[in-house]
Amino acid sequence: MVNDIKPKPAPALNIPKGDACCDVSIIDTTTTLTVPDDFLIEPHIEGKDYLNLPDYAFLITSKEGKVLFDLGTRKDFWNSVPAIADLCENHVPGLKVDKDVTEILVDNGVKLTELKALILSHWHFDHCGNMASLPESVDLITGPGFKDAFAPGYPSKQESVFWEADLKRNIIEAPFDKRIGNFEAWDYFGDGSLYVLNVPGHAVAHVSALVRTTPDTFVFLGGDIPEALLDKRLPRPCPCSIFTAYHPDQENSRSTPFFKCNSGKSSFYVDPPTAQASIQTLIEFDANEKVCTLIAHDPAPLKTMTFFPNGTINNWYEKGLKPEMHWDFLNEMPAKGVEARPVLVDGLYKEGKRVKHLKGQAV
Numbered sequence: 001m002v003n004d005i006k007p008k009p010a011p012a013l014n015i016p017k018g019d020a021c022c023d024v025s026i027i028d029t030t031t032t033l034t035v036p037d038d039f040l041i042e043p044h045i046e047g048k049d050y051l052n053l054p055d056y057a058f059l060i061t062s063k064e065g066k067v068l069f070d071l072g073t074r075k076d077f078w079n080s081v082p083a084i085a086d087l088c089e090n091h092v093p094g095l096k097v098d099k100d101v102t103e104i105l106v107d108n109g110v111k112l113t114e115l116k117a118l119i120l121s122h123w124h125f126d127h128c129g130n131m132a133s134l135p136e137s138v139d140l141i142t143g144p145g146f147k148d149a150f151a152p153g154y155p156s157k158q159e160s161v162f163w164e165a166d167l168k169r170n171i172i173e174a175p176f177d178k179r180i181g182n183f184e185a186w187d188y189f190g191d192g193s194l195y196v197l198n199v200p201g202h203a204v205a206h207v208s209a210l211v212r213t214t215p216d217t218f219v220f221l222g223g224d225i226p227e228a229l230l231d232k233r234l235p236r237p238c239p240c241s242i243f244t245a246y247h248p249d250q251e252n253s254r255s256t257p258f259f260k261c262n263s264g265k266s267s268f269y270v271d272p273p274t275a276q277a278s279i280q281t282l283i284e285f286d287a288n289e290k291v292c293t294l295i296a297h298d299p300a301p302l303k304t305m306t307f308f309p310n311g312t313i314n315n316w317y318e319k320g321l322k323p324e325m326h327w328d329f330l331n332e333m334p335a336k337g338v339e340a341r342p343v344l345v346d347g348l349y350k351e352g353k354r355v356k357h358l359k360g361q362a363v
Contacts, residue, residue: 010287013181018192023061025308029072031055032345034094052344053297064189065116071129081154096349102133108309121222122203131166139170143205182281213314220293300325
């Protein structure tokens with residue numbers, strides 16, 4: 001019976017107390033992606049062939065300076081290093097980018113010289129943008145192993161996914177010396193307002209961030225979360241049987257996730273078992289009502305959060321925005337009698353024009 005399933009208390013995260021806070025703004029990077037589900041998740045569920053992914057970056061402002069978390073996709077992705085240009089043009093079915101994040105910032109009054117650092121969650125093309133557009137004075141914060149894998153950049157290092165110009169800056173591999181929850185952590189500003197977290201498994205040098213938005217509330221940037229707001233296609237109240245009928249684990253359909261990290265040949269996870277362990281740790285953060293978990297590809301914030309340049313998300317707890325975001329992922333799921341959401345982007349776009357259909361045929 002459903003009533004027999006009782007929620008477990010959220011585990012203690014042991015976040016040090018502090019009064020120093022940061023302002024956090026979500027940036028819509030103007031990247032939209034439609035990719036096969038097996039890039040990221042398994043098992044495949046009939047009727048869910050694609051993932052619809054927006055793409056966000058975050059501007060973090062402290063009295064110590066401004067920091068970016070991720071850069072979205074560079075708008076001229078075809079000018080990436082050859083391996084990444086080939087990946088985007090021939091293996092990503094749906095991709096459209098209107099602006100570089102640096103353009104968005106400048107257009108809205110942020111001087112790039114004000115930026116202290118870029119925290120790069122990982123090297124994938126939809127997160128690292130066009131780093132060469134940042135001043136060389138902007139530090140690059142990464143996880144361990146980044147320099148060995150990528151520096152000094154292509155073409156000097158043929159296997160690198162970055163141009164040499166991208167990496168002409170101070171690269172700091174986070175010197176993790178603390179622990180928050182079950183993640184290794186580094187107090188970046190030294191005042192408890194911004195922690196860089198070691199979140200291994202998805203990619204080499206993968207990190208996340210925990211930002212204090214008030215003395216006792218935080219946002220977790222870069223993880224995964226169940227989403228929010230069931231749209232008008234679905235009945236009110238929404239019976240869970242609409243969706244559990246499609247759950248791959250029917251015996252535990254009410255209490256287990258639909259998906260786990262894809263471990264097949266098409267997976268974008270460098271180490272799926274470790275990534276799955278990191279997600280389990282992230283769940284402990286998401287279980288805490290004072291932590292709002294935001295990921296770069298979650299559609300839910302589009303309906304609930306204030307986006308740059310119109311304000312910050314620091315009042316997320318006061319406004320009750322986290323609970324509002326908690327079931328939106330179901331809108332992407334197949335359901336009996338309910339059409340799935342249409343694809344977010346219907347092919348590959350260059351400079352605003354579609355050049356390939358979703359199935360790869362030239363337009």
